[in-house]
Amino acid sequence: MTIEHSKISAGQFMFSIACFLHSSSLLTSFFVPITKQDSWIAHTIAMILCIPLMILYAQLAKSHPGLNLIQINEAVFGKVFGKIISLFYVWFFFTLVSLNMRDLGNFVSKTTMIKTPMPIIIILFILLCVWSAYYGLEVVTRYSTVFLIISAVILLISIIAITGLINPENFLPVFDLPIKNYIQVTHICSTIPFGETVIFLMITPYVDKSQKKLLRYFVGGLLIGGILILLVMLRDIAVLGNTIGYFSLPSFEAFRLGILFQTISHMEIMFSILLIILLYFKISFLFYASMLSLSQTLELKTYRPLLLPCAAFVAVYSIINYQNILIQIKAAQETIPFLWFTLEILLPALTLAVHYIKKSAAKKGNGKEAALR
Amino acid sequence: MKTGLRPAAAAAATALLLLISSGCYDIVELDTISIVTGVGIDRDEKPGLIRLTVQVGKAETVGGGGETGKEISEKAYLVLDATDRSIVGALDSLRQDNSRTLFLHHNQLIIFGESHAKDGIADDIDALMRYHQSHMNVYMLVAEGNAREVLDTEMELEKIPSVGIDRMIKNKMEISKVYSVSLLELVSKLIDKSSAAAVPIIKSIKEKDLSRLSMQGLAVFKNGRMVGKLSENQTNGYAWMLGEIKSGSLKVNTGKDSAELNISACESKVKAVFDKNGMPKIQVDINGRFIVEQLIGFEGQPLEEVIGLLNKVAADTVKQVVLSCFKQTQRLNADIFGFGFHIHKYHSRKWKALEGRWEQIYPSLELALNIQTEILDTGKISISPKTA
Numbered sequence: 001m002t003i004e005h006s007k008i009s010a011g012q013f014m015f016s017i018a019c020f021l022h023s024s025s026l027l028t029s030f031f032v033p034i035t036k037q038d039s040w041i042a043h044t045i046a047m048i049l050c051i052p053l054m055i056l057y058a059q060l061a062k063s064h065p066g067l068n069l070i071q072i073n074e075a076v077f078g079k080v081f082g083k084i085i086s087l088f089y090v091w092f093f094f095t096l097v098s099l100n101m102r103d104l105g106n107f108v109s110k111t112t113m114i115k116t117p118m119p120i121i122i123i124l125f126i127l128l129c130v131w132s133a134y135y136g137l138e139v140v141t142r143y144s145t146v147f148l149i150i151s152a153v154i155l156l157i158s159i160i161a162i163t164g165l166i167n168p169e170n171f172l173p174v175f176d177l178p179i180k181n182y183i184q185v186t187h188i189c190s191t192i193p194f195g196e197t198v199i200f201l202m203i204t205p206y207v208d209k210s211q212k213k214l215l216r217y218f219v220g221g222l223l224i225g226g227i228l229i230l231l232v233m234l235r236d237i238a239v240l241g242n243t244i245g246y247f248s249l250p251s252f253e254a255f256r257l258g259i260l261f262q263t264i265s266h267m268e269i270m271f272s273i274l275l276i277i278l279l280y281f282k283i284s285f286l287f288y289a290s291m292l293s294l295s296q297t298l299e300l301k302t303y304r305p306l307l308l309p310c311a312a313f314v315a316v317y318s319i320i321n322y323q324n325i326l327i328q329i330k331a332a333q334e335t336i337p338f339l340w341f342t343l344e345i346l347l348p349a350l351t352l353a354v355h356y357i358k359k360s361a362a363k364k365g366n367g368k369e370a371a372l373r
Numbered sequence: 374m375k376t377g378l379r380p381a382a383a384a385a386a387t388a389l390l391l392l393i394s395s396g397c398y399d400i401v402e403l404d405t406i407s408i409v410t411g412v413g414i415d416r417d418e419k420p421g422l423i424r425l426t427v428q429v430g431k432a433e434t435v436g437g438g439g440e441t442g443k444e445i446s447e448k449a450y451l452v453l454d455a456t457d458r459s460i461v462g463a464l465d466s467l468r469q470d471n472s473r474t475l476f477l478h479h480n481q482l483i484i485f486g487e488s489h490a491k492d493g494i495a496d497d498i499d500a501l502m503r504y505h506q507s508h509m510n511v512y513m514l515v516a517e518g519n520a521r522e523v524l525d526t527e528m529e530l531e532k533i534p535s536v537g538i539d540r541m542i543k544n545k546m547e548i549s550k551v552y553s554v555s556l557l558e559l560v561s562k563l564i565d566k567s568s569a570a571a572v573p574i575i576k577s578i579k580e581k582d583l584s585r586l587s588m589q590g591l592a593v594f595k596n597g598r599m600v601g602k603l604s605e606n607q608t609n610g611y612a613w614m615l616g617e618i619k620s621g622s623l624k625v626n627t628g629k630d631s632a633e634l635n636i637s638a639c640e641s642k643v644k645a646v647f648d649k650n651g652m653p654k655i656q657v658d659i660n661g662r663f664i665v666e667q668l669i670g671f672e673g674q675p676l677e678e679v680i681g682l683l684n685k686v687a688a689d690t691v692k693q694v695v696l697s698c699f700k701q702t703q704r705l706n707a708d709i710f711g712f713g714f715h716i717h718k719y720h721s722r723k724w725k726a727l728e729g730r731w732e733q734i735y736p737s738l739e740l741a742l743n744i745q746t747e748i749l750d751t752g753k754i755s756i757s758p759k760t761a
Contacts, residue, residue: 110505111505112399113399114399114505115399116399124390127390128390169718172718172719172721173717173718173719173721173724175721176717176721240557241561242561242564242565243557243560243561243564246502246560246564253509256508256509256510257508257509257510257557259510266478266508
């Protein structure tokens with residue numbers, strides 16, 4: 001039973017991962033206060049550590065051709081237990097939608113539309129995401145390449161605009177902080193942006209033709225997205241130096257400082273555009289994937305009737321999930337990485353392990369039968 | 374697909390969305406705001422209170438146009454002030470007592486009155502960094518006297534003083550970067566516990582019925598409080614030490630003759646070395662390159678001899694201003710050069726032992742200066758017509 005009938009190309013799949021990851025670069029305030037000028041090191045370590053994770057995901061997808069994460073769960077753990085695990089994932093995906101939605105709402109109401117109530121922003125935004133999710137995977141992922149190019153160009157312009165303010169000494173001293181901080185940030189980085197790519201297991205069956213080369217595209221997406229985040233981080237550190245830990249939106253401040261030929265300044269509007277574009281991609285993809293996972297778990301033929309009710313749920317969920325941004329940041333630093341770790345790394349690893357055990361048991365069983373005959 | 378209907382419906386829906394999302398809550402019309410161009414913070418006569426001064430540009434007098442032939446004699450700016458315990462409170466009361474909302478996005482500068490700066494600016498910095506409309510690249514200045522006076526000084530050529538001061542700073546930047554300190558740079562120095570910050574001083578000079586502005590010297594901030602001043606000469610020394618001089622001239626004196634040298638380039642390199650006990654010593658290599666602009670005297674001397682002499686006296690002069698500045702900062706115990714920060718960055722292990730004692734170390738810190746000078750060119754002529 002499949003709900004999604006369209007296919008996307010492998011390139012689109014890779015750029016979707018990259019774009020999905022890149023959207024996290026704008027909200028680095030979760031971990032920058034912890035490692036300050038060394039954040040880029042922790043980030044790079046996390047990126048490298050996540051390559052085995054991509055191998056795990058690709059292996060999981062390869063071992064069950066044509067099945068997505070929810071279907072794999074059922075195939076491996078059986079109908080009842082598989083569904084229980086799937087429900088965890090459904091909750092996880094919806095929570096991700098709502099958290100990202102909240103980030104967007106916070107950002108817009110904090111920087112550009114101060115008097116506009118956040119619910120209005122969130123409701124309008126979710127309606128847009130419903131619209132793209134209605135048309136399915138192809139529409140949701142179609143613009144990933146374009147968005148990625150736009151954001152890379154804006155990144156380049158911003159780097160040119162702040163070249164005068166770059167001070168290489170801002171990266172010093174290196175490795176000056178307690179080792180514990182690096183471990184904490186590496187953990188946050190590997191679970192919050194990188195590990196979230198587990199959601200792409202929902203769409204692996206719909207990638208055209210190149211099922212065998214899936215690993216290449218997983219790692220490619222990880223590297224493109226990761227390197228773009230790295231560039232953003234290097235830029236912010238080079239400009240803001242030791243003050244970086246103080247700002248809730250370091251990139252926003254870096255953009256504000258950018259000046260091109262005296263006349264073009266106040267470039268933070270470009271940051272806003274970028275953030276909204278990238279978060280639109282991320283949220284619509286997340287929303288689509290959560291709809292897909294929900295309807296798959298409930299064994300529906302289509303998710304379309306559920307779109308609006310779920311959108312209403314997401315809108316409310318994103319407003320009530322955290323009382324305020326302070327609690328959200330604290331959670332993102334302290335509890336979320338551990339919760340996500342279970343869903344992003346432990347469970348997929350367990351699934352693959354159970355799959356192999358079952359397979360070898362079945363082989364042995366077959367062997368015995370053959371011997372008996 | 375049925376052509377016509379669906380695209381039309383989609384277009385209509387998009388248009389509708391645009392209409393809703395255009396931000397009717399946050400509408401800002403140009404004629405409902407007053408654009409703040411400069412902010413001044415002074416100590417009030419009453420203890421514990423501050424006086425916040427904002428300079429607001431008047432759009433209609435700057436814009437020109439309009440009715441032709443109408444003589445504009447009124448000021449193009451307005452100075453408003455409010456007294457409160459904090460900047461935020463003062464901004465609030467300014468907002469409530471005015472017909473227009475203050476718009477701080479285009480603020481060019483923040484000026485601290487001298488006496489307020491001596492009381493401490495750390496709490497103001499907190500508010501300035503927190504406030505959403507404040508930008509990190511505004512210029513920071515300290516007013517000799519009070520900030521209100523500076524903001525209310527009419528300039529001959531500029532309609533709005535803040536814009537004029539902004540241009541003054543940019544002109545000074547052609548000589549050296551030390552005359553422009555942004556909020557970001559100030560904060561960066563202030564949050565580093567070992568460093569001190571140096572902020573340019575501006576003053577309003579009254580001459581008969583005219584007044585003008587002048588930027589001379591630097592105010593030294595330590596732990597968020599102004600602790601002293603550097604003279605113009607010492608400011609040059611500061612710029613030499615940082616290697617931050619782009620142009621300008623250096624007057625050198627050999628005793629009986631003198632010369633004006635144009636500074637064409639300047640570099641400096643700081644190095645920290647440690648003795649057996651782990652005590653630091655700072656080595657600074659300064660490299661200056663000059664072009665001869667004027668020779669006063671030097672009659673009958675061959676060019677090579679003159680150049681050799683000039684090289685020597687230029688090095689001596691630079692050494693003198695640098696040392697004068699360094700001594701002054703040692704007297705103030707304010708590490709404006711960031712030597713401590715340098716050790717922290719390049720020798721972070723050794724810094725751990727020095728960090729707590731830097732206050733005691735700095736006043737007697739040893740400085741080894743190595744000054745190299747080079748005369749690159751002699752201008753359009755080589756030997757002086759006087760010596761021919």
